[in-house]
Amino acid sequence: MIKKISHIAVVVPKLEEAMTFWVDALGLTLDHVEHVEAQGVDVAFLPSGESDIELLRPVDEESGVARYLQKRGPGMHHICFEVDDIEATLARLKAHNIPLINEEPTFGTGGKKIAFVHPKGTGGVLVELYELTPDEPARRLERMDAMRHRLTEGRRVYAQGVRAFFAGLRYGRNEEE
Amino acid sequence: MIKKISHIAVVVPKLEEAMTFWVDALGLTLDHVEHVEAQGVDVAFLPSGESDIELLRPVDEESGVARYLQKRGPGMHHICFEVDDIEATLARLKAHNIPLINEEPTFGTGGKKIAFVHPKGTGGVLVELYELTPDEPARRLERMDAMRHRLTEGRRVYAQGVRAFFAGLRYGRNEEE
Numbered sequence: 532m533i534k535k536i537s538h539i540a541v542v543v544p545k546l547e548e549a550m551t552f553w554v555d556a557l558g559l560t561l562d563h564v565e566h567v568e569a570q571g572v573d574v575a576f577l578p579s580g581e582s583d584i585e586l587l588r589p590v591d592e593e594s595g596v597a598r599y600l601q602k603r604g605p606g607m608h609h610i611c612f613e614v615d616d617i618e619a620t621l622a623r624l625k626a627h628n629i630p631l632i633n634e635e636p637t638f639g640t641g642g643k644k645i646a647f648v649h650p651k652g653t654g655g656v657l658v659e660l661y662e663l664t665p666d667e668p669a670r671r672l673e674r675m676d677a678m679r680h681r682l683t684e685g686r687r688v689y690a691q692g693v694r695a696f697f698a699g700l701r702y703g704r705n706e707e708e
Numbered sequence: 709m710i711k712k713i714s715h716i717a718v719v720v721p722k723l724e725e726a727m728t729f730w731v732d733a734l735g736l737t738l739d740h741v742e743h744v745e746a747q748g749v750d751v752a753f754l755p756s757g758e759s760d761i762e763l764l765r766p767v768d769e770e771s772g773v774a775r776y777l778q779k780r781g782p783g784m785h786h787i788c789f790e791v792d793d794i795e796a797t798l799a800r801l802k803a804h805n806i807p808l809i810n811e812e813p814t815f816g817t818g819g820k821k822i823a824f825v826h827p828k829g830t831g832g833v834l835v836e837l838y839e840l841t842p843d844e845p846a847r848r849l850e851r852m853d854a855m856r857h858r859l860t861e862g863r864r865v866y867a868q869g870v871r872a873f874f875a876g877l878r879y880g881r882n883e884e885e
Contacts, residue, residue, distance in 0.1 A: 532735060533734065533735055533736055533756055533757075534757060535756060535757025535758065535759070536713060536716065536756050536757060536759050536761075539713065539716060539787055541831065541832075541833055543831050548831075549831055551804065552804075552806060552829060552830050552831060553830075555804055556800060556803075556804035556806045556829075557710065557789075557797070557800075557801065557835075558709060558710055558797065558800060559710055579710055579712060579713050579789065580710075580711060580712025580713055580758055580759070580790075581712065581757055581758050581759075582712070582713050582757070582758075582759060584713075584787075604832055605831045605832040605833075606827070606831070606832030606833055607784045607787070607832075607833055610716055610761075610784070612734075612756065613757075620734070620735065623733060623734075623735060624733050624734065626733075627728065627729075627732055627733035629729060629733045650783070652729060652733075653729050653730075654718065654720050654725075654726055654729060654782045654783070655718075655781055655782040655783030655784075656718055656782075656783050656784055658734075
Protein backbone atom coordinates (compact mmCIF):
# COMPACT_ATOMS: atom_id res chain seq x y z
CA MET A 532 0.00 0.00 0.00
CA ILE A 533 1.17 3.53 -0.81
CA LYS A 534 1.38 5.54 2.44
CA LYS A 535 2.35 8.98 1.14
CA ILE A 536 4.68 10.91 -1.14
CA SER A 537 8.01 10.64 0.66
CA HIS A 538 9.79 13.24 -1.45
CA ILE A 539 10.14 15.00 -4.77
CA ALA A 540 13.76 15.06 -5.90
CA VAL A 541 15.03 18.09 -7.80
CA VAL A 542 18.47 18.16 -9.43
CA VAL A 543 20.46 21.35 -8.84
CA PRO A 544 23.99 22.31 -9.95
CA LYS A 545 24.79 24.02 -6.60
CA LEU A 546 23.03 23.67 -3.24
CA GLU A 547 23.82 27.20 -2.05
CA GLU A 548 22.29 28.84 -5.13
CA ALA A 549 19.22 26.58 -4.93
CA MET A 550 18.63 27.72 -1.33
CA THR A 551 18.07 31.27 -2.64
CA PHE A 552 14.80 30.14 -4.22
CA TRP A 553 13.61 27.24 -2.04
CA VAL A 554 14.50 28.66 1.39
CA ASP A 555 15.00 32.45 1.15
CA ALA A 556 12.28 33.24 -1.40
CA LEU A 557 9.72 30.41 -1.11
CA GLY A 558 10.08 30.00 2.65
CA LEU A 559 10.84 26.30 3.09
CA THR A 560 13.21 25.32 5.91
CA LEU A 561 16.49 23.46 5.36
CA ASP A 562 16.34 20.50 7.74
CA HIS A 563 19.78 19.02 7.02
CA VAL A 564 22.20 17.97 4.29
CA GLU A 565 23.41 14.40 3.78
CA HIS A 566 26.06 12.92 1.53
CA VAL A 567 24.75 9.76 -0.17
CA GLU A 568 27.84 7.93 -1.35
CA ALA A 569 25.94 5.26 -3.31
CA GLN A 570 24.29 7.88 -5.55
CA GLY A 571 27.27 10.26 -5.65
CA VAL A 572 25.17 13.19 -4.42
CA ASP A 573 24.75 15.65 -1.58
CA VAL A 574 21.08 15.86 -0.62
CA ALA A 575 19.40 18.82 1.08
CA PHE A 576 16.13 17.93 2.85
CA LEU A 577 13.43 20.62 2.89
CA PRO A 578 10.30 19.40 4.70
CA SER A 579 6.94 20.46 3.30
CA GLY A 580 4.04 18.99 5.25
CA GLU A 581 4.49 15.22 5.49
CA SER A 582 6.78 15.16 2.41
CA ASP A 583 10.22 16.57 1.59
CA ILE A 584 11.62 18.48 -1.32
CA GLU A 585 15.03 16.87 -1.81
CA LEU A 586 17.63 18.90 -3.67
CA LEU A 587 20.21 16.60 -5.29
CA ARG A 588 23.61 18.07 -6.04
CA PRO A 589 25.86 15.64 -7.93
CA VAL A 590 29.31 15.34 -6.31
CA ASP A 591 30.55 12.44 -8.43
CA GLU A 592 30.61 13.48 -12.11
CA GLU A 593 30.13 9.86 -13.23
CA SER A 594 26.91 9.48 -11.23
CA GLY A 595 23.51 9.02 -12.85
CA VAL A 596 22.34 12.33 -11.39
CA ALA A 597 25.37 14.18 -12.86
CA ARG A 598 24.63 12.68 -16.29
CA TYR A 599 20.95 13.65 -15.93
CA LEU A 600 21.97 17.24 -15.13
CA GLN A 601 24.33 17.41 -18.12
CA LYS A 602 21.71 15.98 -20.47
CA ARG A 603 18.48 17.59 -19.28
CA GLY A 604 19.48 20.52 -17.13
CA PRO A 605 18.19 21.18 -13.61
CA GLY A 606 14.63 20.30 -12.61
CA MET A 607 12.42 17.55 -11.23
CA HIS A 608 14.17 14.17 -11.18
CA HIS A 609 11.90 11.64 -9.47
CA ILE A 610 8.92 11.07 -7.16
CA CYS A 611 9.39 8.77 -4.19
CA PHE A 612 6.45 7.02 -2.51
CA GLU A 613 6.64 5.53 0.95
CA VAL A 614 5.08 2.06 0.93
CA ASP A 615 4.29 -0.26 3.83
CA ASP A 616 5.63 -3.37 2.06
CA ILE A 617 8.09 -2.84 -0.77
CA GLU A 618 8.27 -6.53 -1.75
CA ALA A 619 4.47 -6.66 -2.15
CA THR A 620 4.49 -3.43 -4.23
CA LEU A 621 7.27 -4.78 -6.50
CA ALA A 622 5.35 -8.08 -6.92
CA ARG A 623 2.23 -6.15 -7.94
CA LEU A 624 4.20 -4.05 -10.45
CA LYS A 625 5.80 -7.22 -11.92
CA ALA A 626 2.36 -8.85 -12.20
CA HIS A 627 1.37 -5.87 -14.38
CA ASN A 628 4.58 -6.17 -16.48
CA ILE A 629 5.93 -2.80 -15.35
CA PRO A 630 9.70 -2.68 -16.05
CA LEU A 631 11.77 -2.16 -12.90
CA ILE A 632 15.26 -0.71 -12.48
CA ASN A 633 15.59 -2.75 -9.26
CA GLU A 634 13.88 -6.14 -9.43
CA GLU A 635 14.64 -6.57 -5.73
CA PRO A 636 14.91 -3.80 -3.11
CA THR A 637 18.40 -2.42 -2.53
CA PHE A 638 19.45 -1.39 0.95
CA GLY A 639 20.29 2.28 1.12
CA THR A 640 22.90 3.71 3.46
CA GLY A 641 20.14 4.46 5.93
CA GLY A 642 19.17 0.80 6.20
CA LYS A 643 15.99 1.65 4.30
CA LYS A 644 14.76 -0.50 1.43
CA ILE A 645 14.45 1.27 -1.91
CA ALA A 646 13.71 0.34 -5.52
CA PHE A 647 13.29 2.35 -8.69
CA VAL A 648 10.61 1.78 -11.33
CA HIS A 649 11.68 2.43 -14.93
CA PRO A 650 10.18 5.59 -16.51
CA LYS A 651 9.22 3.61 -19.62
CA GLY A 652 6.67 1.74 -17.49
CA THR A 653 5.22 4.78 -15.74
CA GLY A 654 4.62 7.22 -18.58
CA GLY A 655 7.93 9.07 -18.32
CA VAL A 656 8.21 9.48 -14.54
CA LEU A 657 11.13 8.01 -12.59
CA VAL A 658 9.39 6.52 -9.53
CA GLU A 659 11.20 5.45 -6.35
CA LEU A 660 9.64 3.20 -3.73
CA TYR A 661 10.80 3.37 -0.16
CA GLU A 662 10.07 1.28 2.91
CA LEU A 663 11.10 2.62 6.29
CA THR A 664 13.02 0.06 8.36
CA PRO A 665 13.41 0.01 12.15
CA ASP A 666 17.17 0.74 12.09
CA GLU A 667 16.85 3.81 9.86
CA PRO A 668 16.85 6.56 12.52
CA ALA A 669 20.18 5.28 13.92
CA ARG A 670 21.71 4.99 10.45
CA ARG A 671 20.55 8.51 9.59
CA LEU A 672 22.35 9.85 12.66
CA GLU A 673 25.51 8.02 11.53
CA ARG A 674 25.27 9.65 8.09
CA MET A 675 24.75 13.09 9.60
CA ASP A 676 27.82 12.55 11.79
CA ALA A 677 29.82 11.59 8.70
CA MET A 678 28.65 14.74 6.92
CA ARG A 679 29.52 16.87 9.93
CA HIS A 680 32.99 15.24 10.00
CA ARG A 681 33.43 16.01 6.30
CA LEU A 682 32.52 19.67 6.81
CA THR A 683 34.72 19.97 9.91
CA GLU A 684 37.57 18.27 8.06
CA GLY A 685 37.04 20.64 5.12
CA ARG A 686 37.37 23.62 7.43
CA ARG A 687 40.51 22.11 9.02
CA VAL A 688 42.16 21.64 5.60
CA TYR A 689 41.09 25.16 4.60
CA ALA A 690 42.60 26.57 7.82
CA GLN A 691 45.85 24.68 7.09
CA GLY A 692 45.81 26.19 3.59
CA VAL A 693 45.33 29.69 4.99
CA ARG A 694 48.19 29.18 7.43
CA ALA A 695 50.41 27.82 4.61
CA PHE A 696 49.49 30.81 2.44
CA PHE A 697 50.53 33.35 5.10
CA ALA A 698 53.62 31.31 5.89
CA GLY A 699 54.42 31.53 2.17
CA LEU A 700 53.95 35.31 2.21
CA ARG A 701 56.21 35.62 5.23
CA TYR A 702 58.75 33.30 3.60
CA GLY A 703 58.88 35.51 0.48
CA ARG A 704 59.34 38.59 2.60
CA ASN A 705 62.11 36.97 4.54
CA GLU A 706 63.78 36.05 1.25
CA GLU A 707 63.80 39.69 0.18
CA GLU A 708 65.17 40.90 3.47
CA MET B 709 3.84 29.94 4.81
CA ILE B 710 3.99 26.69 2.85
CA LYS B 711 1.48 24.22 4.32
CA LYS B 712 2.15 21.13 2.24
CA ILE B 713 2.64 19.75 -1.26
CA SER B 714 -0.85 19.99 -2.75
CA HIS B 715 -0.08 17.90 -5.81
CA ILE B 716 2.42 16.72 -8.36
CA ALA B 717 1.07 17.12 -11.88
CA VAL B 718 2.00 14.53 -14.50
CA VAL B 719 1.15 14.99 -18.19
CA VAL B 720 -0.28 11.91 -19.89
CA PRO B 721 -1.53 11.41 -23.47
CA LYS B 722 -4.51 9.27 -22.33
CA LEU B 723 -6.07 8.95 -18.89
CA GLU B 724 -7.22 5.35 -19.33
CA GLU B 725 -3.74 4.10 -20.25
CA ALA B 726 -2.17 6.05 -17.39
CA MET B 727 -4.51 4.30 -14.94
CA THR B 728 -2.86 0.98 -15.84
CA PHE B 729 0.29 2.10 -14.06
CA TRP B 730 -0.90 4.51 -11.36
CA VAL B 731 -4.02 2.64 -10.22
CA ASP B 732 -3.85 -1.01 -11.34
CA ALA B 733 -0.11 -1.59 -10.88
CA LEU B 734 1.01 0.95 -8.26
CA GLY B 735 -2.17 0.77 -6.21
CA LEU B 736 -3.28 4.42 -5.96
CA THR B 737 -7.03 5.12 -5.97
CA LEU B 738 -8.76 7.29 -8.56
CA ASP B 739 -10.77 9.80 -6.56
CA HIS B 740 -12.45 11.64 -9.43
CA VAL B 741 -11.89 13.31 -12.81
CA GLU B 742 -12.52 16.99 -13.49
CA HIS B 743 -12.53 19.00 -16.69
CA VAL B 744 -10.63 22.28 -16.20
CA GLU B 745 -11.75 24.52 -19.04
CA ALA B 746 -9.25 27.32 -18.31
CA GLN B 747 -6.28 24.95 -18.78
CA GLY B 748 -7.85 22.85 -21.54
CA VAL B 749 -7.30 19.60 -19.62
CA ASP B 750 -9.06 16.71 -17.97
CA VAL B 751 -7.52 16.06 -14.56
CA ALA B 752 -7.58 12.76 -12.68
CA PHE B 753 -7.03 13.09 -8.93
CA LEU B 754 -5.17 10.24 -7.22
CA PRO B 755 -4.73 10.90 -3.48
CA SER B 756 -1.48 9.82 -1.86
CA GLY B 757 -1.33 10.75 1.82
CA GLU B 758 -2.11 14.45 2.19
CA SER B 759 -1.10 15.17 -1.44
CA ASP B 760 -2.48 14.18 -4.85
CA ILE B 761 -0.92 12.86 -7.99
CA GLU B 762 -2.77 14.79 -10.71
CA LEU B 763 -2.77 13.28 -14.18
CA LEU B 764 -3.28 16.00 -16.81
CA ARG B 765 -4.69 14.94 -20.16
CA PRO B 766 -4.79 17.81 -22.68
CA VAL B 767 -8.21 18.10 -24.35
CA ASP B 768 -7.54 21.40 -26.13
CA GLU B 769 -4.62 20.96 -28.56
CA GLU B 770 -3.74 24.66 -28.29
CA SER B 771 -3.33 24.47 -24.50
CA GLY B 772 0.02 24.91 -22.74
CA VAL B 773 -0.16 21.34 -21.48
CA ALA B 774 -0.73 20.00 -25.02
CA ARG B 775 2.29 21.93 -26.27
CA TYR B 776 4.36 20.65 -23.33
CA LEU B 777 3.38 17.06 -24.22
CA GLN B 778 4.26 17.57 -27.89
CA LYS B 779 7.63 19.14 -27.05
CA ARG B 780 8.83 17.12 -24.05
CA GLY B 781 6.73 13.99 -23.99
CA PRO B 782 4.83 12.66 -20.98
CA GLY B 783 6.17 13.08 -17.44
CA MET B 784 6.27 15.41 -14.44
CA HIS B 785 4.87 18.86 -15.26
CA HIS B 786 4.75 20.90 -12.04
CA ILE B 787 4.74 20.88 -8.23
CA CYS B 788 1.94 22.70 -6.43
CA PHE B 789 2.32 23.93 -2.86
CA GLU B 790 -0.63 24.86 -0.69
CA VAL B 791 0.09 28.16 1.07
CA ASP B 792 -1.86 29.94 3.81
CA ASP B 793 -1.54 33.40 2.19
CA ILE B 794 -0.80 33.51 -1.54
CA GLU B 795 -0.42 37.32 -1.67
CA ALA B 796 2.24 37.20 1.07
CA THR B 797 4.08 34.36 -0.70
CA LEU B 798 4.04 36.26 -4.02
CA ALA B 799 5.30 39.42 -2.26
CA ARG B 800 8.17 37.44 -0.73
CA LEU B 801 9.08 35.93 -4.13
CA LYS B 802 9.01 39.40 -5.76
CA ALA B 803 11.23 40.77 -3.00
CA HIS B 804 13.77 38.11 -4.00
CA ASN B 805 13.40 38.98 -7.73
CA ILE B 806 11.94 35.59 -8.63
CA PRO B 807 10.17 35.88 -12.02
CA LEU B 808 6.46 35.02 -11.83
CA ILE B 809 4.09 33.80 -14.52
CA ASN B 810 1.22 35.34 -12.53
CA GLU B 811 2.14 38.57 -10.76
CA GLU B 812 -1.26 38.46 -9.06
CA PRO B 813 -3.27 35.35 -8.12
CA THR B 814 -5.76 34.16 -10.71
CA PHE B 815 -9.05 32.69 -9.61
CA GLY B 816 -9.40 29.10 -10.73
CA THR B 817 -12.73 27.51 -11.59
CA GLY B 818 -12.92 26.19 -8.05
CA GLY B 819 -12.82 29.69 -6.56
CA LYS B 820 -9.31 28.90 -5.35
CA LYS B 821 -6.47 31.37 -5.78
CA ILE B 822 -3.53 30.13 -7.83
CA ALA B 823 -0.33 31.56 -9.28
CA PHE B 824 2.57 30.04 -11.20
CA VAL B 825 6.25 30.81 -10.61
CA HIS B 826 8.46 30.83 -13.71
CA PRO B 827 10.86 27.84 -13.99
CA LYS B 828 13.74 30.20 -14.79
CA GLY B 829 13.51 31.52 -11.22
CA THR B 830 13.25 28.13 -9.51
CA GLY B 831 16.04 26.14 -11.13
CA GLY B 832 13.94 24.53 -13.85
CA VAL B 833 10.83 23.56 -11.87
CA LEU B 834 7.38 24.92 -12.75
CA VAL B 835 5.95 25.76 -9.30
CA GLU B 836 2.27 26.45 -8.63
CA LEU B 837 1.01 28.13 -5.47
CA TYR B 838 -2.49 27.49 -4.25
CA GLU B 839 -4.59 29.01 -1.49
CA LEU B 840 -7.77 27.25 -0.48
CA THR B 841 -10.79 29.58 -0.32
CA PRO B 842 -14.01 29.05 1.65
CA ASP B 843 -16.22 28.66 -1.45
CA GLU B 844 -14.04 25.99 -3.04
CA PRO B 845 -15.96 22.87 -1.89
CA ALA B 846 -19.20 24.19 -3.45
CA ARG B 847 -17.44 25.14 -6.68
CA ARG B 848 -15.80 21.71 -6.83
CA LEU B 849 -19.23 20.06 -6.64
CA GLU B 850 -20.42 22.29 -9.51
CA ARG B 851 -17.43 21.21 -11.62
CA MET B 852 -18.07 17.56 -10.86
CA ASP B 853 -21.71 17.99 -11.87
CA ALA B 854 -20.56 19.59 -15.14
CA MET B 855 -18.22 16.63 -15.76
CA ARG B 856 -21.02 14.16 -15.00
CA HIS B 857 -23.28 16.03 -17.42
CA ARG B 858 -20.56 15.88 -20.10
CA LEU B 859 -20.18 12.12 -19.64
CA THR B 860 -23.96 11.56 -19.62
CA GLU B 861 -24.35 13.76 -22.68
CA GLY B 862 -21.50 11.85 -24.37
CA ARG B 863 -23.31 8.56 -23.75
CA ARG B 864 -26.59 10.04 -25.09
CA VAL B 865 -24.89 11.21 -28.31
CA TYR B 866 -23.17 7.81 -28.62
CA ALA B 867 -26.54 6.04 -28.19
CA GLN B 868 -28.04 8.30 -30.90
CA GLY B 869 -25.09 7.36 -33.13
CA VAL B 870 -25.66 3.65 -32.54
CA ARG B 871 -29.36 4.01 -33.34
CA ALA B 872 -28.52 5.98 -36.50
CA PHE B 873 -25.97 3.31 -37.51
CA PHE B 874 -28.52 0.49 -37.24
CA ALA B 875 -31.14 2.63 -38.93
CA GLY B 876 -28.57 3.09 -41.73
CA LEU B 877 -28.05 -0.68 -41.96
CA ARG B 878 -31.77 -1.28 -42.09
CA TYR B 879 -32.15 1.49 -44.68
CA GLY B 880 -29.49 -0.14 -46.90
CA ARG B 881 -31.20 -3.51 -46.58
CA ASN B 882 -34.53 -2.00 -47.47
CA GLU B 883 -32.93 -0.40 -50.57
CA GLU B 884 -31.76 -3.82 -51.80
CA GLU B 885 -35.12 -5.42 -51.22
